[in-house]
Each structure stands twice: as C-alpha cells, then as structure tokens.
Amino acid sequence: MKPIPLIFEKSRPGRIGCNLPKADTPEVDVQAILGETRDAVAWPEIGELDMLRHFTNLSHRNYGIEIGFYPLGSCTMKYNPKINERTAGLTGFTHTHPMQPEETIGGFLEVYASCMDILKEITGFDDITMQPVAGAHGELACLMLIKAYHESRGEGAQRRVVLVPDSAHGTNPASAARCGYVVKTIPTAEDGNTDLEALAKELGPDTAAFMVTNPSTLALFETNITKVCQMVHEAGGQVFCDGANMNAMVGTTRPGDHGFDCMHLNLHKTFSTPHGGGGPGCGAIGLKSHLAPYMPGPVITRNDAGQAVLDHDRPHCIGRVSGFFGQSLMAVRALTYFLAYGREGMSSISRYSVLNANYVKARLKDVLPAAHDRPCMHECVLTAKQYKEYGVRALDLSKALIDYGFHPPTNYFPLIVPEAFMIEPTETEAKETLDAFCDALIEICELAKTDPDALHAAPTKAIVGRLDEAAAVKNLDVRYQPA
Ligand SMILES: Cc1ncc(COP(=O)(O)O)c(C=O)c1O
Known part of the structure; x- marks a missing residue:
C-alpha cells in the first residue's frame, strides 16, 4: 500500500480551501509583527475537496470501535455514545477559559461537582478529584496522598515500601517508583487471589501501601479483598485500588465498601470518554476522608447552600497535579453518560x-x-x-x-x-x-x-x-x- 503524502506535500502556492468573510476590522500587517516566526511556519495551501479526501483517506487506514469489534483487554474499548460529543461541544463549555473569574464559571463547577457526587455514590468514597489526566496519573496522585498522610503522622521516613502484585499493570510499580517508593512484588496464589501468606510476610512497619487491582488483571474478583485491606491496615499501611477494571463493578459493588483507602478511575474506560493515548483523559481519584486534607487543589466542593465552589483554603494540600482543573470536557462527557444511564440503569x-x-x-x-x-x-x-x-x-x-x-x-x-x-x-x-x-x-x-x-x-x-x-x-x- 502506497503511503499517503503529507498535506504539506500536496500544498500548492495560492490554493485556498475556504471563503473567509470580508474583514470588518482594520488590516494588520501580521508579517511585520511576527517577523521570522511567521516565515518559519509552513501552512498547507490546499483546496477543500483535496483536504477532505486527505483526511478521509487517512481515517480509512485506522481501526476504531466504529469500524469493528475492539476487544483489547484491560482497555475497555466500549462505544462512546455520540451525545457525549454534542454536550461537550456546547459553546458554553468550549468558550470557557480556565482563567476566568470563579463567579463566571459556575456552570462548569456544577458539572464537576455533579460528576463528583455521582462518582462518590458509585465508588463509595468520601471525596473525588478529577484533576489527574490519565489512569497512571491518578495512581501517582493517590500515592502522593498516601505519602502526605504518612508524613503527617511522622511515619514518612519509615514507610518506604509499596507492595504490588505480580499480576499488576506496569504503571503500578512505575507510579510507586516515581513517587520515591521501594517496590516489592506479592505473588498470586494458585486460585488467582493474592497470596495471603506472602503478603503477611512482607507487611511491616516499612509498608506504605498495597496497590490492588480489583477485579485483578486476571479478570478475577479478589474474593479476599476485605481480609487483604484489614491485614494492610493492621500493619499501618494504606490500600490503593487500581480501578481500571471498574466496568465490572459499576452499580453492583463499591470499592469504598471493600476497605480501600483510595482508588483511581479511568473515565476513558468505564465512563465513555475518549481514549487518548494516556491523555487527554481523566484519571479521577476517590479517597476516604482521612486523605482529604491532602487533596490536590483548588478543591471543587459545595458550600452550605449546595453551590459548587472552589476551596483554596487547604493548608495540607499536595498542590496541583494538573494545569487548572484537569481535562474539563471529560467531566461534561462523563456527566452526560451518567445521566443517560440514570441510577437504575447503571448496574x-x-x-x-x-x-x-x-x-x-x-x-x-x-x-x-x-x-x-x-x-x-x-x-x-x-x-x-x-x-x-x-x-x-x-x-x-x-x-x-x-x-x-x-x-x-x-x-x-x-x-x-x-x-x-x-x-x-x-x-x-x-x-x-x-x-x-x-x-x-x-x-x-x-x-x-x-x-x-x-x-x-x-x-x-x-x-x-x-x-x-x-x-x-x-x-x-x-x-x-x-x-
Ligand atoms: C490495570 C490497569 N491499570 C492502570 C492503567 C493505566 O491507565 P492509563 O492508560 O489511563 O494511564 C491501565 C491501562 O490500560 C490498566 O489496564
């Protein structure tokens, strides 16, 4: 198959693909303002039809869920309903700038707060933040909260080890190492559950956390999960849930009820937002109240009147983990999805x-x-x-x-x-x-x-x-x- 030339190679001087309206503002000499910078940018000059053919042909060389079945395990390549794109394209959302004054972004904050309310109910956690922009980013954010928690108790220097099952996704040990932890592997037992004996041997005063994927990457529900959480807590550690597999649990069971302290969710898997090669997505995280003081800020919350507002007054906050509020249009898409299913439909x-x-x-x-x-x-x-x-x-x-x-x-x-x-x-x-x-x-x-x-x-x-x-x-x- 012949490669498709770049659109720049199809460019011919003077060709134009659109009819611009007559300018109703004074002409400005852009060249004089931008000088060499403008010269350095090459723009393709191409007619509308050739441009359309170019992109249509490129799209035919790709495979996607709208072409056929995409059973890529662990990635949840479900169909993302088109209505998500409709709502995410509303100009009230697309024309908002994250640096606008807070009193002008009430609608957006309400979308976030509604999403967070629903995610709390789905996961059983006390708080949610939607700042992380990928699952792995959510893992890292959770470990940063766990680290801040141990430090606040004077145990930061002692709790240096993060335990990770041998079946874990590679991002788990990578996130732990990125957060400065020593990673130790916990084997899987014959039945596919965590090997409890091996876990008991590794748990101790140096344990910061155990990262558990449930259902595991073996596609099995960890039937010992409450016992696992109890064992880790007794050793003073925290339990993180890798929620990449939340599709198996939505509306049926809640990780927050299993004993986890925090979890990440891949909105681009479970909640029908686009997969974007690790971003721009949303790796929302859920957490129990003891981790809330360290949440990335500014925190979106509700005031006494129930209005969605920004809370900047968080002295123990770990800081931002993302520019502004994360990928805000993901919140619009996910909220659309939640509302389309409704509470009853979710399971x-x-x-x-x-x-x-x-x-x-x-x-x-x-x-x-x-x-x-x-x-x-x-x-x-x-x-x-x-x-x-x-x-x-x-x-x-x-x-x-x-x-x-x-x-x-x-x-x-x-x-x-x-x-x-x-x-x-x-x-x-x-x-x-x-x-x-x-x-x-x-x-x-x-x-x-x-x-x-x-x-x-x-x-x-x-x-x-x-x-x-x-x-x-x-x-x-x-x-x-x-x-
Ligand atoms: C089990 C599991 N955990 C974590 C991740 C990381 O998620 P992301 O690709 O959104 O960073 C994945 C991604 O496929 C995964 O399958």
Whole structure:
C-alpha cells in the first residue's frame, strides 16, 4: 500500500480551501509583527475537496470501535455514545477559559461537582478529584496522598515500601517508583487471589501501601479483598485500588465498601470518554476522608447552600497535579453518560460486561482455555500455550484476527499467564458480534494446527503487514520520510 503524502506535500502556492468573510476590522500587517516566526511556519495551501479526501483517506487506514469489534483487554474499548460529543461541544463549555473569574464559571463547577457526587455514590468514597489526566496519573496522585498522610503522622521516613502484585499493570510499580517508593512484588496464589501468606510476610512497619487491582488483571474478583485491606491496615499501611477494571463493578459493588483507602478511575474506560493515548483523559481519584486534607487543589466542593465552589483554603494540600482543573470536557462527557444511564440503569453496565465476557470464555473454552477455572469478570484471560508445539504463539492468533476484520485482544499481559490472550468484549457489543468473533477465533485455532505458516504470515489483508514490534520499540523513529 502506497503511503499517503503529507498535506504539506500536496500544498500548492495560492490554493485556498475556504471563503473567509470580508474583514470588518482594520488590516494588520501580521508579517511585520511576527517577523521570522511567521516565515518559519509552513501552512498547507490546499483546496477543500483535496483536504477532505486527505483526511478521509487517512481515517480509512485506522481501526476504531466504529469500524469493528475492539476487544483489547484491560482497555475497555466500549462505544462512546455520540451525545457525549454534542454536550461537550456546547459553546458554553468550549468558550470557557480556565482563567476566568470563579463567579463566571459556575456552570462548569456544577458539572464537576455533579460528576463528583455521582462518582462518590458509585465508588463509595468520601471525596473525588478529577484533576489527574490519565489512569497512571491518578495512581501517582493517590500515592502522593498516601505519602502526605504518612508524613503527617511522622511515619514518612519509615514507610518506604509499596507492595504490588505480580499480576499488576506496569504503571503500578512505575507510579510507586516515581513517587520515591521501594517496590516489592506479592505473588498470586494458585486460585488467582493474592497470596495471603506472602503478603503477611512482607507487611511491616516499612509498608506504605498495597496497590490492588480489583477485579485483578486476571479478570478475577479478589474474593479476599476485605481480609487483604484489614491485614494492610493492621500493619499501618494504606490500600490503593487500581480501578481500571471498574466496568465490572459499576452499580453492583463499591470499592469504598471493600476497605480501600483510595482508588483511581479511568473515565476513558468505564465512563465513555475518549481514549487518548494516556491523555487527554481523566484519571479521577476517590479517597476516604482521612486523605482529604491532602487533596490536590483548588478543591471543587459545595458550600452550605449546595453551590459548587472552589476551596483554596487547604493548608495540607499536595498542590496541583494538573494545569487548572484537569481535562474539563471529560467531566461534561462523563456527566452526560451518567445521566443517560440514570441510577437504575447503571448496574446494566457491569452486568452485561460480565455476561459478555463469560459468554466469550464459554464459547472458546475448547480452543483457548481460561488461565483460571473461575467465573470471570468483565474480561477473560485465556491461554494459547497449547499452540506452542505447532510453533504458533498468541501473537500469531491475534494477527490472524486482523484479517477477519477484528482488532486483536491484549497479548502477553498479565505477565504471569503463559501466552496470555486477554479478551474484553464490553457491554456494548451484540451477541452476533461476539459469535462472529468466536467463530473466527475457533477457525484460526484450527489453522494453528493444520497450517501454522498461514498464521505466521498474517495479517495479509491489512494496510500494513506483520510489523517488527521489537524493532519498533528499540529503534523508535517516528519521522516521516518522503518517498
Ligand atoms: C490495570 C490497569 N491499570 C492502570 C492503567 C493505566 O491507565 P492509563 O492508560 O489511563 O494511564 C491501565 C491501562 O490500560 C490498566 O489496564
């Protein structure tokens, strides 16, 4: 497939793609004001039709949820209803500047406060802040609160260790290390829960926190969670919930009731805001009241009259973790989503996402068995290890799926599952789509035994063939080279 030239390469001097209205203000010599700066900026000069074709062709080379099924485990690639974009595009929101005086942004503050009220109810936490702009950023913010809490009790220097399960997402140990903690790994028991004996051995006066993902990245509900929280609290530590998997719990159960002290939420997973490559998103965090004094400021709260206001008077605040209030239009989108579902509808998110994942797991059980023989939550972690004897890896199965028109699931995560194949269907997919996906995968698994080379060659019908992913990571070169 030929590369599409850059829009700058299509540029021809003097071409124009829009009709600007006659200026009704005095002309200004921009060149004289900006001088060389303006000269340094190249603007594409292109007609409207060519510009439209350019972007439409580019968009056809991409794969997204609006093209097909996107079961990328741990990422919750659900459909984001279009009404979210309508409300986020209202000029009352888009024309607001974060430096406007507080008395002129009452509407925005109300959107935030309403979102926070709903998130408190959904999670069972006492307070919420929506400043962090990604899940990992929310993790870091939670650890900063935990650190401030231990310091306020004179235990900051002593509590230096953050415990992380061996199944954790890489951002957990990274956030802990970034926050200056020593990271220690807690193994997973045979049944997929936390190994309580190993946890007990590691807990002590140096424990700052345990970071638990629930449901875990193995897609299993941590059935010992109240016991785990109790053990960590008895050792004087705090328990953080990685809430990336909140889709399994919305409206059904609340992490705040399980004993957690704080958690992060990925609004771009559970609450239908756009995924943005780690940002701009919203990694809202929930916290119990003992951590509230340290919340990032200014804190959005309600005054006695119930009005949403900014509270700058927080002497123990850790400071800002984001410019202004975070990604404010994410709050508009999430609020739209909350209100569209309503309190009663909310649990259908978790019920259908869990049902869909269990359906896929059951349909694939003969070709891709589950890593743990337990009901899964909103996704299922399967293993493709049986195909290794034919020289076929989980990645080969995934690449073959592209030729059937499906986005591959997540592979090789969690790290503790050999040839992990992690499928997250989400609640927004119809049974026919799940069936078509399972049928394709069953066929591919058969091919793995009869014609492994066909899988090694896949994908053959995509825009690009099999990429050398290791080379792409090691020799990152994202510069465009004109043909
Ligand atoms: C389990 C888990 N935790 C944390 C994160 C980090 O979230 P973000 O990508 O929003 O930084 C992810 C992202 O996929 C995840 O799957």
